[in-house]
Amino acid sequence: MFGFLKGRGCPWRAGRPGRVAEVGWAITEAKAAMIWDDPEPFRRDLPKAASAKSVQGCPAAVDFDARHIVVRCPVDLNLRIRLEEGKAPVLENADGARSTVRTRHINQMVSVVSPSEWRHPKRPILQIVTPYIFLADEVVYLNQVPPYLDHQPEPPPGVLISGRFPVHIWPRPLMWAFEWHDTSRNLVLRRGQPWFYVRFETPDPARATRLVEAEITPPVQRYIDEISGVTNYVNRTYALFERARRRRPERLLVPRADRPAARRAA
Template identity: 60%
Template sequence: MFTRTRSRTAPAEIGWALMPTAASLIWDAPSAFDRKVAKPQSAKSVQLCPAAIDFDARNIVVSCPVDLHLRFDFDPKGQPHLVNIDGPQSTVRSKALNQMLTVVARNEWRHPDRPIIQIVTPYVFLSDTPAWLNQFPPFLDYGSLAMPGLMIGGRFPVHIWPRQLMWAFEWHDVTQPLKLRRGQPWFYLRFDTPDPDRIPRLVEAVLVPDVKAYINSLSGVANYVNRTFALFSRAQHRRPKRMLVKA
């Protein structure tokens, strides 16, 4: 639960769960953003600003599951590839790293000199009331933005499209390494509902068989069609009547 401010309406419940995956224990539960600040010395302190409090309270933090120290390189034929700088000292074995992380095909980059890498996470978020997930870089945590590129954000409706979340990174300066640390803020989530006064409340969910099958039906559709948002209407009709089953 991450409600911290009063709302005139009941919270909108958003479920979170992990799709079955190997080593699932490395993935932490999403948590409410917590700004650790000193006790306010003034009644006008920023800590007591209702606008700032409401803004912070709506952010969910997903932490990084692994330690990574990577360099981007090109082979003699100009093919892009990643180098694990820590080599045998890395906490992640090469085989596991290759299963977790992929380099997007070069013709799909947004810029010819800015590689894109992706990590598919097991996180899924779902709701039985209209709610849109927004994914952001961790801009509220000082020090988390010292990276050689930009995280690619996204937005989609979790009440009809509860797909697995992906972390995508556009590498702007390939001369600089990318360093991720386990436990550090990796990205933020915010949830929009039709009623802006209705603050979302995060609850752990159980993926019952029909919900799991529905999520699997959404997996990989981008490999077959463009503009996947055009499938929302069909997904609306095929979604299980109830998706959010609390743990």
């Protein structure tokens, strides 16, 4: 699967990999950046185990949970959508004047994908561009998945659209994309609730990952800018990976010196 990275021109692959793979993260949006929480390892708030054989001590369950990073929702939203034959979908702020987010800022933050790009003609897709960037200096794939480890008393009226891509050559801002199945129900999001998870893959599935807050240096920012928006021009972005690998700066992950030490994610 990772054969395309072999050969010359891969300075970040030099040397033997350590026991832990470091993955950097950064928030790239300066405006209102304080609303975005740091990604954090998934943890369960559980009482002390009553038995040595309890699930809390199951190595397989513990290892699975530990490989998830939680990204929390930045805002409170209560949205409804109107669909009329032959007309563009209309997204509405159901809280009106009671909303903690001004309607014009909701319209700037949340967009409805063109119906021609939906997977199903009666299931609208919403998108929110997040400022989260993940990057690495060795082979690491990111998986963005729904928050399925957290109990949700009222499940959402649709599903998160998951995705997978290599953050060692394709660092781009994460997108929260939601496919709205039951449009008779409002989409309600609460600030601080688990919004989605990310998981990381390396060529060695036994390796752990460590999350490090990164500094976006000017060369890295230029590289991110070259990647951003390419989906507006081509369909198969994976075909651009080899070109991205050749243009990649020698180092993507530069830890921020003014932040606490790295945190183990798995």
